[in-house]
Amino acid sequence: MSEDTIHRATHFLSLKLRREGFPDKGGHGIVAAAPIRRGELLCVWGGRIVNRAEVDALSEVERSYVLQIEDQLYLFAPGPVEHAEYVNHSCAPNAGFSGQISLVALRSIRPGEEVCFDYGMSESSDFAEFDCRCGAPSCRGRVRSDDWMRPDLQHRYRGFFSPYLQRRIDGLAESLPSVSRVRSASSRASRRRSTVLVAAPAT
Numbered sequence: 001m002s003e004d005t006i007h008r009a010t011h012f013l014s015l016k017l018r019r020e021g022f023p024d025k026g027g028h029g030i031v032a033a034a035p036i037r038r039g040e041l042l043c044v045w046g047g048r049i050v051n052r053a054e055v056d057a058l059s060e061v062e063r064s065y066v067l068q069i070e071d072q073l074y075l076f077a078p079g080p081v082e083h084a085e086y087v088n089h090s091c092a093p094n095a096g097f098s099g100q101i102s103l104v105a106l107r108s109i110r111p112g113e114e115v116c117f118d119y120g121m122s123e124s125s126d127f128a129e130f131d132c133r134c135g136a137p138s139c140r141g142r143v144r145s146d147d148w149m150r151p152d153l154q155h156r157y158r159g160f161f162s163p164y165l166q167r168r169i170d171g172l173a174e175s176l177p178s179v180s181r182v183r184s185a186s187s188r189a190s191r192r193r194s195t196v197l198v199a200a201p202a203t
């Protein structure tokens with residue numbers, strides 16, 4: 001079996017990407033080996049669908065390769081780690097989700113640039129937290145399970161969150177009154193107030 005075939009046994013990784021050493025980020029990462037256009041497919045992850053109890057039974061190292069795909073469902077690829085599993089987190093990412101298991105370029109990526117997504121686009125479980133060493137000026141310092149709740153990230157990554165998180169975000173947004181509803185309610189209230197003032201008999 002060729003190396004290329006081995007590295008694509010469970011996952012798809014674009015042939016424009018290669019693995020490189022990133023000791024500060026746990027060992028390895030993925031970098032562009034050729035120019036990549038915005039929207040290009042970078043990676044499709046595969047594996048077994050597992051629940052939280054099965055994730056808890058994994059070792060800490062195995063757990064770091066788990067991808068959350070639904071509220072209580074995760075994707076885990078047993079066996080040797082493949083190159084596609086080495087995509088690191090960045091607080092200033094150049095990749096995002098298209099569906100639950102595919103990664104696409106958010107912008108054009110130059111050869112030599114590390115390909116990273118924001119783990120807040122897909123992860124919401126406590127075990128996925130760690131101190132970030134992405135080096136971006138906007139680095140949050142720590143990757144947390146509730147990063148997806150941040151309004152700045154919800155705005156920046158709209159359309160590139162894993163669908164289960166986008167559904168949660170849209171659900172949260174629906175449970176809050178929209179700005180236009182708040183405005184029209186307050187203008188109705190002020191109209192009512194002025195009507196009462198005008199109609200009140202002078203004493």
Ligand SMILES: C[S@@+](CC[C@H](N)C(=O)[O-])C[C@H]1O[C@@H](n2cnc3c(N)ncnc32)[C@H](O)[C@@H]1O
Nearest residue numbers: 025026027028064065086087088089132133134
């Ligand atoms: C899916 S693995 C990514 C590949 C990992 N670098 C490796 O060589 O095994 C996810 C783990 O990598 C590490 N990692 C990823 N991005 C990082 C970052 N920006 N800063 C520090 N560690 C990072 C964390 O330990 C995280 O749990």
Ligand SMILES: [Zn+2]
Nearest residue numbers: 091132134139
């Ligand atoms: Zn960071």
